[in-house]
Amino acid sequence: MPGMPEPANLARRAPPALDPPARFPSGFLDHIRRCNNHDMGRFCRFYAADTQVGWIREDFLALLADFADVFDVSSDSISLSDRLATAEERTSAMRRVVRRLIDDGVLAKFRGEDYAIVPQWGRPALFNLDRSAIPLFGCKAFGIHVNGYRRHQGRIQLWIGRRAPDKAVEPDKLDNMVAGGQPAGLTLEENLVKEGGEEAGLSPALARQAKPVSAITYCMENERGLKPDTLFVYDLELPPDFAPVNTDGEIASFSLMELDEVAERVRTTGDFKFNVALVIIDFLIRHGYLSPDREPDYLALATGLHAPL
Amino acid sequence: MPGMPEPANLARRAPPALDPPARFPSGFLDHIRRCNNHDMGRFCRFYAADTQVGWIREDFLALLADFADVFDVSSDSISLSDRLATAEERTSAMRRVVRRLIDDGVLAKFRGEDYAIVPQWGRPALFNLDRSAIPLFGCKAFGIHVNGYRRHQGRIQLWIGRRAPDKAVEPDKLDNMVAGGQPAGLTLEENLVKEGGEEAGLSPALARQAKPVSAITYCMENERGLKPDTLFVYDLELPPDFAPVNTDGEIASFSLMELDEVAERVRTTGDFKFNVALVIIDFLIRHGYLSPDREPDYLALATGLHAPL
Numbered sequence: 177m178p179g180m181p182e183p184a185n186l187a188r189r190a191p192p193a194l195d196p197p198a199r200f201p202s203g204f205l206d207h208i209r210r211c212n213n214h215d216m217g218r219f220c221r222f223y224a225a226d227t228q229v230g231w232i233r234e235d236f237l238a239l240l241a242d243f244a245d246v247f248d249v250s251s252d253s254i255s256l257s258d259r260l261a262t263a264e265e266r267t268s269a270m271r272r273v274v275r276r277l278i279d280d281g282v283l284a285k286f287r288g289e290d291y292a293i294v295p296q297w298g299r300p301a302l303f304n305l306d307r308s309a310i311p312l313f314g315c316k317a318f319g320i321h322v323n324g325y326r327r328h329q330g331r332i333q334l335w336i337g338r339r340a341p342d343k344a345v346e347p348d349k350l351d352n353m354v355a356g357g358q359p360a361g362l363t364l365e366e367n368l369v370k371e372g373g374e375e376a377g378l379s380p381a382l383a384r385q386a387k388p389v390s391a392i393t394y395c396m397e398n399e400r401g402l403k404p405d406t407l408f409v410y411d412l413e414l415p416p417d418f419a420p421v422n423t424d425g426e427i428a429s430f431s432l433m434e435l436d437e438v439a440e441r442v443r444t445t446g447d448f449k450f451n452v453a454l455v456i457i458d459f460l461i462r463h464g465y466l467s468p469d470r471e472p473d474y475l476a477l478a479t480g481l482h483a484p485l
Numbered sequence: 486m487p488g489m490p491e492p493a494n495l496a497r498r499a500p501p502a503l504d505p506p507a508r509f510p511s512g513f514l515d516h517i518r519r520c521n522n523h524d525m526g527r528f529c530r531f532y533a534a535d536t537q538v539g540w541i542r543e544d545f546l547a548l549l550a551d552f553a554d555v556f557d558v559s560s561d562s563i564s565l566s567d568r569l570a571t572a573e574e575r576t577s578a579m580r581r582v583v584r585r586l587i588d589d590g591v592l593a594k595f596r597g598e599d600y601a602i603v604p605q606w607g608r609p610a611l612f613n614l615d616r617s618a619i620p621l622f623g624c625k626a627f628g629i630h631v632n633g634y635r636r637h638q639g640r641i642q643l644w645i646g647r648r649a650p651d652k653a654v655e656p657d658k659l660d661n662m663v664a665g666g667q668p669a670g671l672t673l674e675e676n677l678v679k680e681g682g683e684e685a686g687l688s689p690a691l692a693r694q695a696k697p698v699s700a701i702t703y704c705m706e707n708e709r710g711l712k713p714d715t716l717f718v719y720d721l722e723l724p725p726d727f728a729p730v731n732t733d734g735e736i737a738s739f740s741l742m743e744l745d746e747v748a749e750r751v752r753t754t755g756d757f758k759f760n761v762a763l764v765i766i767d768f769l770i771r772h773g774y775l776s777p778d779r780e781p782d783y784l785a786l787a788t789g790l791h792a793p794l
Contacts, residue, residue, distance in 0.1 A: 297777075297784045363778045387773030391787035406784060408777050462771055464696030468606075468717050469672045475606040475715060478700035482791035 191215075191397040204443055204460075205473040207453035208480040214397035222313055223255040224266060224302045227295045231314030231402045239282060243273055256303070266303035274309045283308050284344070291317055292360035297406060304360045311401035316485060317357060320368055321455045322386050322410045324353030324376065324420060325435075332435040332463060334456075335420050337375070337427035339449065349449040350441070351427065353412070353420050354378070364388075364408055375427055376420035378412075386410035389462060392454050392481050404485045409455055411462075439465060454481055500524075500706040513752055513769075514782045516762035517789040523706035531622055532564040533575060533611045536604045540623030540711045548591060552582055565612070575612035583618045592617050593653070600626055601669035606715060613669045620710035625794060626666060629677055630764045631695050631719045633662030633685065633729060634744075641744040641772060643765075644729050646684070646736035648758065658758040659750070660736065662721070662729050663687070673697075673717055684736055685729035687721075695719035698771060701763050701790045713794045718764055720771075748774060763790055 192215045220237070222230035232240075232254055240247050240254070246269045248255045260266045267290075277283045287308045292301035293315050310317050324335040335353040339346060356371035358364065365384065372383030390409040395402065420430045441447045442456045458481050460466050461474075468474040500522055529546070531539035541549075541563055549556050549563070555578045557564045569575045576599075586592045596617045601610035602624050619626050633644040644662040648655060665680035667673065674693065681692030699718040704711065729739045750756045751765045767790050769775050770783075777783040 298781045365776075365778055388775070388777050389771050389773055391770075391777065391784050393784075393788055411773075461700075462698050464698055464720075466697070467674075468697050468700065469674055472607045474697075475700050475702075479702055479791045479793060482788045484788060484793070 190399055203473065204453075204457050204471075204477055205480065207442065207450070207457065208394070208477065211394035211396045211450055211454055212480070212483055214395055214402060218397075219314060219402060221253040222315075223253060224293070225256075227302065229293050229295055229302055229313075229315055231404070232312070233314075233401055236312060236401070239277065239280070240273070242276070243269075246270075246273060263301055263303050267305075270303055270305050270309075274306050277309065277312070283312070289357065290360045291315070291357065301360060307357060307359075311398060311403050314402035314404065316404050316406065318406045318408065319355065319357045320364055320371065320410060321352045321392075321407050321452070322354035322368065322372065322376075322412050323455065323459050324412050324414055326414045326416055326418075326432075328416070333432050334435060334438050334459075335376075335414070335430055336433050336438065337420070337422070338429050338431075340426055340428045343426065346449040348428075349452070350447050351449050351452050352455055353430070354383075355452065355455075358408075368410065374424040375422055376430075377423055378420070382412075382414075382418075386412035390458050390481075392451075392458055393483050393485050394451065394454065394481075395483055395485055396450070405451065406485070407451060407455060409458060411459070435460075435463075435465060457481065500708065512782065513762075513766050513780075513786055514789065516751065516759070516766065517703070517786065520703035520705045520759055520763055521789070521792055523704055523711060527706075528623060528711060530562040531624075532562060533602070534565075536611065538602050538604055538611055538622075538624055540713070541621070542623075542710055545621060545710070548586065548589070549582070551585070552578075555579075555582060572610055572612050576614075579612055579614050579618075583615050586618065586621070592621070598666065599669045600624070600666065610669060616666060616668075620707060620712050623711035623713065625713050625715065627715045627717065628664065628666045629673055629680065629719060630661045630701075630716050630761070631663035631677065631681065631685075631721050632764065632768050633721050633723055635723045635725055635727075635741075637725070642741050643744060643747050643768075644685075644723070644739055645742050645747065646729070646731070647738050647740075649735055649737045652735065655758040657737075658761070659756050660758050660761050661764055662739070663692075664761065664764075667717075677719065683733040684731055685739075686732055687729070691721075691723075691727075695721035699767050699790075701760075701767055702792050702794050703760065703763065703790075704792055704794060705759070714760065715794070716760060716764060718767060720768070744769075744772075744774060766790065 191213055218233050219231040220234055221228050222232045248257050256266055260269050286306050289307045290304040291307055291310055293303050293305050294301055325332050337351040339349050339351050341347045354372050354375045358367055369380045369383045372378035389411045392407040395404045439460055442453050457477055527542050528540040529543055530537050531541045557566050565575055569578050595615050598616045599613040600616055600619055602612050602614050603610055635642050646660040648658050648660050650656050663681050663684045667676055678689045678692045681687035698720045701716040704713045748769055751762050766786055775783055
């Protein structure tokens, strides 16, 4: 079809440029700006059962034109058809759409992990959607991040993982001891036990000692769409003789870092995965590491970690 | 002047009605809603040196009509005159305005405590303004709140003050161990030492052990105007034999409460001062007392404590 870009190109448009550049953060606030970089003018609202459940980039709508039985498109929004009356029917229709997007090369492959699509955390799922397609439809996603730390001679040390080199997202970057997306059908605590075992070799009993201490929100445009993400943050104080062991291949290695080093690397580099930097900044605030008298961005950080979604 | 209400009445209009009623909160979220109850359609922007520094209720503008040398009024905003070129000149002119508002019965009296008026925390003051007039001009105010607590048999106990019966704001309500507005010219730490001594008898050394752990923001309309407030929150773990002693008459008594009791009273009653309820909710989140699996409003609470101002 002459004049029409390839679907795969359509779905790979660069997010809006950032100033200062995202790759070389010059301070804590740059990480928050980077995670909240988006141009909502490119997106239209996506509804299911008369409730907004996401945002779809306007130049991506053409990819859905073949699915007149699944989507109703109006001038300024797109909806799952009212004929899909149940969560099961919506889930099944969306699975068919995702399969086609994979066949067309827009999406790489099924992740094999369903996310529950909700207008707000805690509400019943309107449908389930394979994790691979979440940013394309701009649906809210949820995850857990665990700060594994120990106290040593009055200082705090954090267990930091290095992501495996074959990860699709942010290979080789530094990561929390445990982190993972929230699949449909599990409680956060069940996911914490599952991910804690897979990623760090935590026993269920030790994983359950992690305390929920914060929730971080951000809305980030990337080349595949929009990520209105929520991270449920846990702190887990570990015994001095504990060392995490990865069992699922997602983390290449762990190291125990002084909080000073972690803070300085977050402040001055892009060594950490984009959203893990936010989890560290939140940790620094909650543990009294940053001073509102001396950190000029303190208030912008404290509020910026909690963007309304 | 027939048809024109008394200035004092003008400045005492009720804020917009809340649903559910603010006086009988039915859950944690009601406290956050109450502190963010406002109708910005009633307010116009207030500028100084080409920078917004506040919000003035439109029906209050008539009270400023006599000060043509101080204010420039446009169709949708009001500015301190550009002829007031320095912070000192602006401070002096505003002091004259406040004196007149007191003479007219709009304001009760000078508080004798200047707040620094800034567009954002950490920026140089554009002028100083007596604390009594802050809500009338809708300027950002800042304060410190200290959660004084101890650990006892694996549980957390909080030192809670009862506000003196003669306090102008929220008499007899429950309060943090130490709390106070941020006067011009002090650092937060200096204010912490000052208020810690006055309100709870803390030694400077003990007060400095308080850790900055959070910043809470809210924007509340009251009968006197608008409060876009920021609370810098500190946690202070106290030795078991410590008991706070009030020295300035602002707190009638202190009691040591189990965290369970504090949480339940915040959740089900209006016993705590309006903004102290927010400080407690933040404490409950940070100390792992609330579960994102079981508290249906968890995410609304975690983000609602950090309203963009």
